[in-house]
Amino acid sequence: MTAPHGQEVDYAEPAAVPRERRRRTPRPAGPLWDGPARTALKVGCWVVAGLLALSLVVPLVSVDETGADSPEDAVAQLLQGIVDIDPAAVLAVVDPEETADPGRARSAYERLSSRLLRVGEEVPDEVTAVLLAAEAQLGDGVDRRSLATLAAVELTLADLELDADSIGSGPVRVVVVDGAIDVVLDPGRLPAGSGAGLEAATYSMPLAEGWRADGSPVVEPFLTTVRRDGRWYVSLESSGDDLLGTSP
Amino acid sequence: MNGRRSHEVVGVVLWALAAGAWVAAMWVPWFRHGVAAGTSPLDGAELLRTGVLDLPPALGLVLLPLPLCALVLLGIAPLRGVGAMVARVLLWLASTAGAVVLVVLVGSVSAWTFGPGAILVVVACLLGCVALGFATVRTPGSTPPA
Numbered sequence: 423m424t425a426p427h428g429q430e431v432d433y434a435e436p437a438a439v440p441r442e443r444r445r446r447t448p449r450p451a452g453p454l455w456d457g458p459a460r461t462a463l464k465v466g467c468w469v470v471a472g473l474l475a476l477s478l479v480v481p482l483v484s485v486d487e488t489g490a491d492s493p494e495d496a497v498a499q500l501l502q503g504i505v506d507i508d509p510a511a512v513l514a515v516v517d518p519e520e521t522a523d524p525g526r527a528r529s530a531y532e533r534l535s536s537r538l539l540r541v542g543e544e545v546p547d548e549v550t551a552v553l554l555a556a557e558a559q560l561g562d563g564v565d566r567r568s569l570a571t572l573a574a575v576e577l578t579l580a581d582l583e584l585d586a587d588s589i590g591s592g593p594v595r596v597v598v599v600d601g602a603i604d605v606v607l608d609p610g611r612l613p614a615g616s617g618a619g620l621e622a623a624t625y626s627m628p629l630a631e632g633w634r635a636d637g638s639p640v641v642e643p644f645l646t647t648v649r650r651d652g653r654w655y656v657s658l659e660s661s662g663d664d665l666l667g668t669s670p
Numbered sequence: 671m672n673g674r675r676s677h678e679v680v681g682v683v684l685w686a687l688a689a690g691a692w693v694a695a696m697w698v699p700w701f702r703h704g705v706a707a708g709t710s711p712l713d714g715a716e717l718l719r720t721g722v723l724d725l726p727p728a729l730g731l732v733l734l735p736l737p738l739c740a741l742v743l744l745g746i747a748p749l750r751g752v753g754a755m756v757a758r759v760l761l762w763l764a765s766t767a768g769a770v771v772l773v774v775l776v777g778s779v780s781a782w783t784f785g786p787g788a789i790l791v792v793v794a795c796l797l798g799c800v801a802l803g804f805a806t807v808r809t810p811g812s813t814p815p816a
Contacts, residue, residue: 455675463682464748470686471744474693478737481712482719508708510717573701 488514489653493594494584496647496654501629505577505603517648517657530658537666541640542632548607548623549575574611578604582629587644593660597644601629635666677804678748684801685747685758691794692740692765696733700772700787711787736772739765740794755805762798769795 490496496515503511513521520527545553552571582601588594605627609620633643646660696711709717715730743761746754769791 455678460748463679467682467686467747468745471689471741474690474737474744475741478693478696478712482715506708510709510713513717 487653488518489650489655490515491654493586493596493647493654496656497584497596497598497645498582500645500656501582501601501603502579505579507572507577515654515656517655517659518650520658527658530662533662533666534658537636537662538641539634540627540632541634545627546607546623546625548609548620549605549625551620552607552612571612574608576606576608578606580604580626592648593657594647594649594654595644595664596647597642598629603627603629641665681801681805682747684797684804686744688762688794688797688801689740689744689747691790691797692769693737695787695790695794696737698786698790700785702785736765736768736791739768758805759802762802766795766798 490499499515500512503509503515516527520530552575580602583599584601585597585599586594587597603626605623605625607620607623609622612620630643631640633641635641644661644664645656646664647654648657648660649655699708699710701709711733715733718726718730739761743758743765746757746761773788773791
């Protein structure tokens with residue numbers, strides 16, 4: 423083929439740039455570093471990887487110490503776990519005989535939550551709406567919407583005061599003498615759409631008063647704790663039996 | 671320490687930091703507010719194992735690939751050669767893809783729910799990206815580690 427100025431060009435060949443000139447930076451000629459330092463680096467990486475793997479596996483296979491040092495501590499930890507919406511903290515202080523059978527623990531909790539009711543000051547509509555939505559969603563299992571709904575509510579445990587009341591040689595009742603759960607709702611945190619019409623709200627739920635069991639007169643709130651292997655746990659079944667009467 | 675050695679060591683440290691951040695994300699909560707705000711993925715896996723949640727215990731296995739990839743990445747961080755570099759890139763891509771899916775899931779709940787765990791995995795992805803870029807940079811008088 424002939425170029426316009428008459429010079430012949432072979433287009434089958436790539437542009438005539440010498441291969442050695444394509445490399446912008448020449449490879450250095452020096453030797454790669456080796457020796458004990460490099461071996462230590464390689465071994466060190468695998469050792470650290472192994473230690474990290476252990477740090478992940480050990481918590482999964484080991485049995486953490488659960489329960490509390492005293493009956494009051496067990497109830498305080500349970501209430502704090504509820505306020506933090508932290509299932510691990512809650513389960514750590516519930517009677518292991520009950521948590522070993524998830525159905526048993528769940529039915530004991532449902533019995534308490536459905537029959538032990540609050541009377542007195544009304545909860546703001548905004549707080550009720552969000553908590554009901556969260557409860558309904560949580561009832562069908564945790565999903566993204568229920569997580570988002572609960573993320574809009576800030577719960578705080580304030581001025582908790584407990585008093586242990588021994589009943590016989592075994593279980594100990596822990597009476598809630600004072601304290602409140604403060605609820606702050608920030609509708610701006612709700613997922614798009616679900617916050618429509620809701621305004622910021624605060625509510626303080628006193629824990630020591632306003633409880634009624636199945637239409638009966640107001641009851642003194644307490645939880646029953648049991649001792650297992652030297653540690654104290656809250657028994658949901660015993661609490662239900664003591665507050666509501668022995669279940670059939 | 672000569673230029674080649676420091677270049678290689680910095681690359682290894684970057685990969686190791688990325689891997690470490692991915693593993694560390696298993697120890698801290700991923701949510702800042704609401705449900706499980708005090709629960710790390712490890713705590714969650716433990717809860718799943720006990721069976722007290724209404725979820726299949728096998729669900730805990732979805733947490734496994736991310737730290738597993740990170741640990742292998744840490745182990746092969748100092749290795750040389752094209753094969754080692756390809757393995758590092760593939761592990762980084764797999765970990766980043768998994769981390770992005772998890773972070774998007776958390777983010778789709780609410781921006782308010784982002785916790786330290788979610789932030790750590792994003793940092794790890796970026797560190798891996800920097801390590802990859804660093805490995806391909808060729809400076810006069812040095813070669814890339816791989």
